[in-house]
Amino acid sequence: MNLLNIVTIISLFISLFLAFFLITAKTEHKSSNVLLALFLVINAIDVSEPLVNSLVNGPSNLGMLRTTFAFLQIPVFYLYVLSVCYSDFKLKPQHLVHLLPFLIVNLMLLPRFYTVDIAEKISFIQNRQSRIEVQLIHIMIHVQIVIYLIAVFKVLRKSKKLYLENYAGKHINSYNWLFQFTLVLTIIYLVALLKNILKFSDYPHLSDAIKIGLQLSQLFIICWYLFKALNNPGLFRNIDTKLKLVDEMVSEEKSKAPSVKEDNESLYTEELLKLKQFMTEEKPFLNPALTIQDVSKQIGIPVRDLSLLINHQLRQHFYDFVNTYRIESAMEILRDTTKSELTILEILYEVGFNSKSSFNTAFKKHTNCTPTFYRKNL
Template sequence: MREISLLSIIGIVSFCISLLLAFFLLSVKSKNKISNKLFAAFLILSAIDLSGWFQYLYLPGLSNLGMLKSLFSFFQMPVLYFYVLSVCYSDFKLKPKHLLHTIPFFIANILLIPRFYAVNQELKIKLWEDYNSIWELIYVHISIELQFIIYIILIFILLNRYKKIYQQNFSDTGSKAFDWLFQFTLVSAIIHSVVIVKNFLKYIDNRENTFESVQLLVSILGLIVICWYVLKALKYPQLFNAVDSKTALVSSSKNIFKNENNKEIERLTSYMKTEKPYLNPSLSIRNLAEELKMNSRDVSVLINQNLNQHFFDFVNEYRIKEAMEILKNPSKSKHTVLEILYEVGFNSKSSFNTAFKKHTGKTPTEFRKST
């Protein structure tokens, strides 16, 4: 009976958890169906990749199936990129053009046909023993690492654009979707940096112990991250508030208001003061535009270009003024800060404290004491 190493045990546990979470995402009822399916696909691809740590238990020796399985790594980053797109943009759909992202996988397989897929076991072993000088294998490794770097950069660019659009259209400063995706991408980048070091050591360092130690570190980090995925999925089953991909950033468009600016601004500010729509914690620019019987795009341009504010800053300014009045009111001295923040439209203490200090230079408690 083969001895099972610690690396294999960690690999098996990570493999099982990844598949269980993938099946959970595929079976759970949610409005984020395409996002769940794409993240499930990413987890399944990750599980296939993780199975390499215990491949000797079910697929001994070198085989065409084993090589094909390892090349499935080419699908991980495109699927992750599509997942981020689907979370950020409510109108995202998979299209035939997205199949172009599979080209590197097919190129790698075609290159390996002559000297790996089409030869016998003996020649496969000979090729593998000299892997650090075989250009096909070097190409595969470099391509996978370059692909990772390119997609990580694309994801960060996408998240930056999403955050700007979100700030221009929602009054809530915190997007759980952005926080989750940013953390997820950052953690992935850090862990894969260790993987790159590990793979680099395989080519330049003949000391097997060094490579195995780094491999074990990667496996432990991988298991921790997978457990983190599970906790996130259980704690926030409905994470996301997506925007429309067709929504352009206001700064990139022309100002559609001219002489009527002052009238529109007066109308907007008057409505904010009298009707107090900012007390709604989930107020969006679309909601406000509907109440004003205006186009949401026009309201966005008015706030961003003419008042030189993001939508959430504009709304929070009114919320803070409302909170200041409550804090100064002796009859409401028994109101706690938590009660006040919910009363004026905030939904978290951290965002309230940040906004309050930004507008007044003091914390709510300090402001109350000073008055």
């Protein structure tokens, strides 16, 4: 057994183990876990090629079907991202449309591969570079990857913006984690694209070398993914798909009559005073999971108006708006000589932060220095 097969077996074991863990774990967000588990299983099927080739002599229907499972990988990842970003995501019959590329490809292979004898199958593989089916399949997989990756980055961009405009909790770090993983996948797919281009060039040996490199990298990527997943079990699942971006609401406001706009301006002034008084006196920012909906209920301002007030009129995301009050509160504690025994960690939890990294980032953004430096130089 060569090194590549050993690495493949280890990768398969880790992928399937994590998939089993996700399916059996008790959680209210079952859809996300199932989709992630399905993604890992499909990935395991994909990386199993060296092992399958060493066990099966010659082309087979099962081997070809295994290859076409690549058309399910990126759509499942896209659905997983949706399920993680939006709290009200549910798998629906219309999501079956993502199966179409996989079904079309297998229908294309039906006449000249699946339904012929072994001799015809061998001929098909040997002459694959001239087969129109193979060429179309390669074009389709690359187009699919580009379209879905663009869609995934758009979902992440929009959901992160919605989060910043409506929430002030700790889960913003999870967006960064998911973005990182998507970026790693993008790099892998781009390298795979290069491999496939070289396959049909005058340098097929380079394609084979890249293929081996991709197989070896799978083990490290899965291990990294496993480490991240187990250390971030509480992924952000806070965004409601019914929420609108502030830009969309502003566009709607601009379409209103001028008299309505003037009324809105005076109303915003009153609401701003009410909001600032509420933040100063009631200190809702001490709640680490504060949302714009919470503030809306407590001060009696509709969520839409409050969102426009903070995110558009004040030109601050709700996330930054709330953190400003948290940092001001932290600065008061740091200046208080009677509380000098409190550690930075104790202070950040007291003012509503949930992690040291987010506190340090917000503090430096607000004061241009770290909390420790601020305390030492009072």
